[in-house]
Amino acid sequence: MTAASTIKTWYWIHKWTSLVCTIFLLIICLTGLPLVFHHEIEHWLDDAKPLSNVPANTPPANLDKLVASALTMYPGEVVDYLFFDPDEPQVYVGMAKKPGDGQASGHAVRMDGRTGDVLLEGPLYTEDKFSFMGIMLALHVDLFAGLPGELFLGFMGLLFCVAIVSGVVLYGPFMKKLEFGTVRAARSTRLKWLDLHNLLGIVTLVWAFVVGFTGVINELSTPLFRLWQSTELVRILEPYKGQTVPTQLASAQLAADTAKKAMPGNEVSFIAFPGNAFGSPHHYIAWMRGDTPLTSKLNTPVLVDGRTGELTTVAKMPWYLTALEVSRPLHFGDYAGLPLKIIWALLDLITIVVLVSGLYLWIARRRATEARINELVKKHQAAAAPQRNPA
């Protein structure tokens, strides 16, 4: 293949992978902007009661107290999970009409993790989807289409990654005679935006590829968890095969203590109760996080017998779930405070400019080609006219 035809092939790949994913990537980038600041926005829109004014060293409340309080508030329902906020001393008690029904009938009660005071009775998840942040999240993650939407947007993310790689291949020949950063602003508008497209694209290359690729991994989170449940978890649960969700559950506090004893130096970040859709029918699954910047992002599942509260096993995280967990902070940009979030948002805005300029360049090139074809047709007609009408 000659150099010219290689460039043509890469140009074709870059054009079509970009064109197909651009609209969806624009939706993802635009909805990603408020999502970068979701913590701040949710804090601002939050109508929960403030945390109790207690000394900083107040120990955490007994989890059984929180569970009992939530069950009293919602008689007839079951506790689905406990989520421990890593930033504030508060606990989200997830409730559902029956075990495993969290996605359909789930809602959460937010409680002060030290006093057990109820801070907020959250709406049903199905209703929360239509709050401002819920709409942003749904458009960003699945376009309100559930798993098919997640897989579709994951595929769009993959096309975006291919567009980036093909863009890098094209950057070389384009920039052979131009100094880095050249923006020929005095020439035509199309040339100016071609240079800007190249400049912004190459400067944000690594960031855009990392955020795009980790986005693809995140879109696969549901099938990856299902894979873990249907392979490794099945092996662990083999001795419990055929058993239903225990009617009498062991203490949640005992389950948390057992998990902490099994993994000293780790904190409980999430407890899936027996029957949780992403857990085990017979176990509490306590997800434990480490105390270093990196290990605090990595969760290890500890299985605790739902009836006795005894340790069943510390499950080894499969590589694909480790990859998923590492990919999350690198996609969200929420791992180094507000300055990183601001940088993330600015890089997101630049990516929007790259996408829009790419679209503009395609339209402008089509127009230029059409104009050139029209010109050639006119010339051809003018040349042919005297022959048709001889004097």
Added chain:
Amino acid sequence: MSARHTKGRTGRGFMFVWGAPILLGVLSVFGLLAALLGTGAWHWASWITLTILLGVIVRYWVFPLKH
């Protein structure tokens, strides 16, 4: 054209095109990982290196090179 001449031109050409993008790529990787692997000074290192990317864009977009 001699082989030595060709090699010399190719070498210069590669860094002419790819020198700055490689440097920016290394800075991006460092900036992304620094805050993931440490706190305090590492956060600052991350903010600074990623801000350099924004600085490069402002430099060349707002103040284009004179030809």
